[in-house]
Amino acid sequence: MNIIVCISNVPDTTTRIKYKPGNKDVDYTGVQWIINPWDELALTRAIELKEAGTVKKITVITVAKADAEPTIRKALASGADEAIRVDASPVDAWNTALNLAEALKNEQFDLVICGVESSDYNNWSVGGMLAEMLRIPSVSAVTSLQIENSKPIITREVDGGRQQVSIKLPGLLIVQKGIAIVPRIPSMRGIMSARTKPLKVVTGVSGESLIEIVDYEAPPQKSSCKIIDSENLEMLAELLHTEARVI
Amino acid sequence: MSVLVYIEPREGKFNKSAFELISYGYTIADATKSKLHVLVAGEASREAVAELGHYGASEIRHLNKTQHLDDSVSSNMVAGLAEIINAGIIIMPHNLTGRAIAPRLAVKLKAGYASAVIGIPVSYEPFTVIKKAFSGKSITKQVVKTSVKIVTLSQNTFGVIENVVQPVIEDFNFTETSHSIEVLSTDVQTGKVLLTEAEIIVSGGRGMRGPENWKPLEDLAEVLGAATACSRPVSDEGWRPHHEHVGQTGKVVAPTLYFALGISGAIQHLAGINSSKVIVAVNKDPEAPIFSAADYGVVGDLQIILPRMTEVFRKYKSGI
Numbered sequence: 001m002n003i004i005v006c007i008s009n010v011p012d013t014t015t016r017i018k019y020k021p022g023n024k025d026v027d028y029t030g031v032q033w034i035i036n037p038w039d040e041l042a043l044t045r046a047i048e049l050k051e052a053g054t055v056k057k058i059t060v061i062t063v064a065k066a067d068a069e070p071t072i073r074k075a076l077a078s079g080a081d082e083a084i085r086v087d088a089s090p091v092d093a094w095n096t097a098l099n100l101a102e103a104l105k106n107e108q109f110d111l112v113i114c115g116v117e118s119s120d121y122n123n124w125s126v127g128g129m130l131a132e133m134l135r136i137p138s139v140s141a142v143t144s145l146q147i148e149n150s151k152p153i154i155t156r157e158v159d160g161g162r163q164q165v166s167i168k169l170p171g172l173l174i175v176q177k178g179i180a181i182v183p184r185i186p187s188m189r190g191i192m193s194a195r196t197k198p199l200k201v202v203t204g205v206s207g208e209s210l211i212e213i214v215d216y217e218a219p220p221q222k223s224s225c226k227i228i229d230s231e232n233l234e235m236l237a238e239l240l241h242t243e244a245r246v247i
Numbered sequence: 248m249s250v251l252v253y254i255e256p257r258e259g260k261f262n263k264s265a266f267e268l269i270s271y272g273y274t275i276a277d278a279t280k281s282k283l284h285v286l287v288a289g290e291a292s293r294e295a296v297a298e299l300g301h302y303g304a305s306e307i308r309h310l311n312k313t314q315h316l317d318d319s320v321s322s323n324m325v326a327g328l329a330e331i332i333n334a335g336i337i338i339m340p341h342n343l344t345g346r347a348i349a350p351r352l353a354v355k356l357k358a359g360y361a362s363a364v365i366g367i368p369v370s371y372e373p374f375t376v377i378k379k380a381f382s383g384k385s386i387t388k389q390v391v392k393t394s395v396k397i398v399t400l401s402q403n404t405f406g407v408i409e410n411v412v413q414p415v416i417e418d419f420n421f422t423e424t425s426h427s428i429e430v431l432s433t434d435v436q437t438g439k440v441l442l443t444e445a446e447i448i449v450s451g452g453r454g455m456r457g458p459e460n461w462k463p464l465e466d467l468a469e470v471l472g473a474a475t476a477c478s479r480p481v482s483d484e485g486w487r488p489h490h491e492h493v494g495q496t497g498k499v500v501a502p503t504l505y506f507a508l509g510i511s512g513a514i515q516h517l518a519g520i521n522s523s524k525v526i527v528a529v530n531k532d533p534e535a536p537i538f539s540a541a542d543y544g545v546v547g548d549l550q551i552i553l554p555r556m557t558e559v560f561r562k563y564k565s566g567i
Contacts, residue, residue, distance in 0.1 A: 011381070013382065013495055013514070013515055013518075014514055014515075015381075016384075017381045017384045017385050026385075037495070037496050038496065041496075093350075093360070094353070094354075094359070094360075097350075097354075116346075119381070119382055119495060120380065120381055121380050122362075122363065122378075122379060122380060122381075122382060123360075123362050124341075124346045124350070124362045124363065124399075125349075125350045125353070125360055125362060126350075127350065128318065128346075128347065128348075128349070128350025128351045128353075128354075129350045129351070129353060129354050129360075131318075131319070131351065132319070132322070132350070132351040132353075132354035132355065133354055137317065137319055137425075137427030137428055138318055138319065138347075138351070139318075139428065140318060140343070140346065140347040141343050141346075141347065143489070143490075153431070157343060157490065158343065158433070158435060159257055159342070159343060159435070159441060160257075160435045160436050160437065160439050160441060161433070161434045161435030161436055162433075162434055162435075163430060163432070163433045163434070163435075164430070164431040164432045164433075165428050165429060165430050165431060166428070166429045166431060167427060167428050167429075168426070168427040168428070171427070174347075176496075177489060177492060177496045177497055178489045178490075181483060181489075182483070209392070210353075210357075210358070210359035210360075210391070210392055210393050211359045211360070211361060211389050211390065211391055211392065212389065212390045212392060213380075213387050213388070213389050214375065214388050214389065214390055215387060215388040216380070216385050216386070216387050217385070217386050217387075218384075218385065218386070219379075219383060219384070219385070219386050219521070222539070222540060222541075222542070223542075225528070225538045225539065225541045225542060225543065225544045226542065226543050226544070227533075227538075227543075227544045227545070227546065228543055228544065228545050229545075230545050230546065230547035230551075230552050230555075233545070233552070233555055233556050233559045234559055234563075236527065236543060236545065236556070236559070237559050237560055237563040239543060240504065240525070240527070240543070241563070244504075244524075244525045244542065244543075246447075246503045246504040246524060246525045247447075247471070247504065247560075247563075
């Protein structure tokens with residue numbers, strides 16, 4: 001089975017977000033870049049399945065300019081076999097999905113895996129859009145994946161519990177925490193071998209966007225925390241009732 | 248042009264977030280001088296569906312069977328109806344269903360999709376919504392540029408507003424079935440408060456010191472009618488199941504009251520709770536970052552404070 005893992009190059013999740021003058025763009029100066037946490041878990045599961053012998057080849061794909069290559073190399077160092085970089089600066093989720101779809105039309109694959117959201121724009125969009133553009137079935141909120149006799153056995157979260165399903169291939173999985181728990185960290189040998197693994201660059205499609213961000217601002221500051229004496233917890237109940245009005 | 252709201256009942260009933268979504272749709276339809284249509288997908292009694300009229304649902308179509316199986320099929324259903332009623336704005340909940348269907352629907356209709364929108368649009372011309380980015384570290388204004396627009400609403404960001412109307416309910420038929428997805432087994436607990444819909448959440452961190460200490464936390468949750476949750480180290484250690492993990496990579500929650508017990512308040516945890524209305528933190532370290540995100544704090548040992556707190560709320564509840 002051949003698996004495609006879509007990865008996004010995002011600022012480290014502990015980054016303090018700053019803006020360029022005018023608040024229409026993020027100032028990325030000095031930012032550390034990482035693989036989007038959910039995509040990293042997707043990749044980790046693909047690597048585990050490859051080690052178990054049920055997956056033959058893992059290809060990572062991203063839509064980004066050349067400055068994302070360290071992140072792509074990290075994915076290769078972790079255990080992906082090859083990488084595709086769609087050379088474009090994505091302008092929104094739609095445009096990202098379209099770039100991925102165009103590039104994947106020329107690839108052979110059984111499963112595409114996408115993280116449920118990215119930690120930068122939190123759009124929850126690309127996976128479902130990509131499946132629709134490729135006209136393949138998708139399963140979302142996936143928390144585990146096994147391959148048995150070339151058939152994917154998938155667990156997805158449903159309200160109040162979970163459901164086990166299988167999907168016709170080729171298909172797309174939108175995965176969340178649970179698909180893997182601890183992301184795979186590249187080994188020294190992996191880092192060395194990543195340098196020679198194939199990284200293909202393909203041309204992206206035009207920059208049409210359906211959504212445009214016109215303003216960024218910092219979230220409002222919380223007012224200071226009221227400390228309550230641990231000997232007087234009645235005060236907490238009282239304040240939650242009369243002041244905060246939540247109980 | 249019309250406004251289409253899509254909702255699903257759970258266990259035959261509608262919860263507050265469904266009423267919020269109808270209220271939201273009514274307000275947007277009113278502001279854009281459009282007609283509000285509601286599609287209810289799932290089994291529910293006629294009485295339960297009629298209750299949606301309290302919040303302004305005048306025209307309701309009801310598919311009285313459980314649908315959510317194949318997102319491609321479900322999005323075909325919504326797309327079909329959207330075209331018939333000439334929907335300009337499609338509103339869905341930002342829950343498992345909405346998140347699964349909306350992106351596929353967006354491609355089918357070539358509609359701009361704004362997910363997890365906060366509250367009412369700030370402008371209709373151009374259609375501009377507020378939504379978080381960088382997991383809550385930034386608030387953005389985003390313009391949806393297409394003629395058909397799709398939004399999923401973040402729960403508890405608009406509220407429930409009564410607008411009593413007499414609803415017209417008509418049966419909705421949709422017979423397409425899935426040929427791509429096969430259900431092997433389903434394991435669902437009924438009567439459970441969903442973490443993502445809970446009004447009150449009691450959440451424990453590493454400061455709870457071990458899974459054997461969870462009973463007092465569950466006692467507090469029971470007294471308050473709350474759902475239980477945990478921080479990432481707790482689920483990674485296997486003290487609690489993964490579906491309880493709240494935080495950046497786990498669940499993002501928006502209760503009215505969140506108790507962070509023995510949670511230090513790493514930025515990734517705050518990303519999951521920063522939409523809570525009120526946060527109460529208990530931690531033995533007065534310098535813990537959770538206190539800068541909390542509204543009320545108690546400094547001290549949880550093993551002493553937690554049972555005491557449960558007693559106080561028990562008395563308080565029985566006294567009201």
